Amino acid sequence: xxxxxxxxxxxxxxxxxxxxxxxxxxxxxxxxxxxxxxxxxxxxxxxxxxxxxxxxxxxxxxxxxxxxxxxxxxxxxxxxxxxxxxxxxxxxxxxxxxxxxxxxxxxxxxxxxxxxxxxxxxxxxxxxxxxxxxxxxxxxxxxxxxxxxxxxxxxxxxxxxxxxxxxxxxxxxx
Numbered sequence: 001x002x003x004x005x006x007x008x009x010x011x012x013x014x015x016x017x018x019x020x021x022x023x024x025x026x027x028x029x030x031x032x033x034x035x036x037x038x039x040x041x042x043x044x045x046x047x048x049x050x051x052x053x054x055x056x057x058x059x060x061x062x063x064x065x066x067x068x069x070x071x072x073x074x075x076x077x078x079x080x081x082x083x084x085x086x087x088x089x090x091x092x093x094x095x096x097x098x099x100x101x102x103x104x105x106x107x108x109x110x111x112x113x114x115x116x117x118x119x120x121x122x123x124x125x126x127x128x129x130x131x132x133x134x135x136x137x138x139x140x141x142x143x144x145x146x147x148x149x150x151x152x153x154x155x156x157x158x159x160x161x162x163x164x165x166x167x168x169x170x171x172x173x174x
Contacts (some may be wrong), residue, residue, distance in 0.1 A: 013060060014067035014088075017081030022089055025079050026140040029093075037093035038100035038133045041147040042070070042107060044086035045126045045159040054118050062116060062125050069110035073103050088127075089144070097133055101169060104129050104162050112160060128154040131164040 130151030
């Protein structure tokens with residue numbers, strides 16, 4: 001059983017919302033939402049390998065670096081948080097397809113460029129992202145389910161990839 005202190009510590013690790021707070025915020029916005037938005041589900045690739053090879057403290061630092069990339073790519077109007085383990089959710093609003101694709105690719109590129117070095121060895125960090133777009137009111141559970149399905153397609157496609165509304169997103173112009 002998790003204590004309140006454990007939940008606060010988890011938020012403190014990344015600076016993002018925890019799962020409960022993020023989904024509560026989505027549930028409160030969903031029925032009256034107007035306009036285009038997107039939900040991204042990002043998962044650190046081969047995270048167990050980082051923990052096993054470099055230790056859990058380095059794994060925690062990798063999570064902080066991923067969170068920093070997400071925080072830098074989003075605005076105050078967006079919601080984001082770590083929902084468990086090495087998985088993050090980002091709700092972009094307002095976000096047409098162009099912005100959502102650009103933010104997702106920006107996060108992916110920023111994470112891949114993270115320079116985390118331990119004892120002279122670079123710690124490889126990348127994320128796979130599933131993204132689902134929506135216009136107007138939405139069902140948060142359905143939107144998450146779609147984005148999560150696309151995340152698994154990105155992972156199955158080789159990792160360090162984005163699947164957006166069911167299609168793999170190729171590299172965008174830098």
